[in-house]
Amino acid sequence: MKIGVVALQGAVTEHLTALSELGAEAIPVKEANQLRELDGLVLPGGESTAIRRLMDAAQLREHLQLFSREKPVFGTCAGLILLAKEVIAEEAHIGTMNVVVERNSFGRQIDSFITDVTVQERKIPAVFIRAPHIQSVGNNVEVLATVGDRIVLARDGHLLGCAFHPELTEDRYIFELFLEMVKKSASARLASHENVL
Numbered sequence: 001m002k003i004g005v006v007a008l009q010g011a012v013t014e015h016l017t018a019l020s021e022l023g024a025e026a027i028p029v030k031e032a033n034q035l036r037e038l039d040g041l042v043l044p045g046g047e048s049t050a051i052r053r054l055m056d057a058a059q060l061r062e063h064l065q066l067f068s069r070e071k072p073v074f075g076t077c078a079g080l081i082l083l084a085k086e087v088i089a090e091e092a093h094i095g096t097m098n099v100v101v102e103r104n105s106f107g108r109q110i111d112s113f114i115t116d117v118t119v120q121e122r123k124i125p126a127v128f129i130r131a132p133h134i135q136s137v138g139n140n141v142e143v144l145a146t147v148g149d150r151i152v153l154a155r156d157g158h159l160l161g162c163a164f165h166p167e168l169t170e171d172r173y174i175f176e177l178f179l180e181m182v183k184k185s186a187s188a189r190l191a192s193h194e195n196v197l
């Protein structure tokens with residue numbers, strides 16, 4: 001499996017490491033022409049305003065919109081903000097994941113913190129850094145984890161959005177979850193291709 005990590009700003013190396021540890025071929029992506037060969041893509045955390053500008057400068061937005069309609073994308077933190085269909089008080093960017101997101105929503109005094117979250121009955125450590133949260137989800141979007149009453153992990157078909165930073169801990173459960181989605185989506189594409197032939 002070949003997974004790209006958008007490498008314009010933010011926590012890129014940690015994602016590449018996590019994905020390679022699980023046996024995926026992980027490559028940094030800076031240009032649209034690299035997307036064609038990928039089975040899935042990670043949008044890392046960082047500063048969504050900065051990443052958004054760099055993406056526009058690299059003319060990536062439209063390509064990422066097309067990619068995310070077809071293949072799995074995993075947005076973490078700023079990446080989730082870019083992927084969301086609606087962002088409170090801002091314009092959406094890629095806008096293909098059916099969630100409403102609020103930026104910097106955990107308040108100043110706890111800008112960054114680490115806590116345990118439960119995902120599919122498994123407890124995992126979650127690092128929040130000036131994190132957004134998912135305020136609401138559209139039809140058919142699965143809520144996979146919450147902190148208090150705030151949604152911090154959700155799945156919209158082949159799109160996964162996470163408010164925290166799974167690449168900053170040793171626990172690889174969220175990456176395993178994403179790679180499962182990539183595998184499923186690749187075999188579904190293969191099957192529909194074979195039907196055409």
Ligand code: GLN
Pocket residue numbers: 044045046047048049076077078079081103104129130131132
């Ligand atoms: N606060 C950042 C933003 O709104 C996200 C922080 C992060 O990715 N760790 O873009």
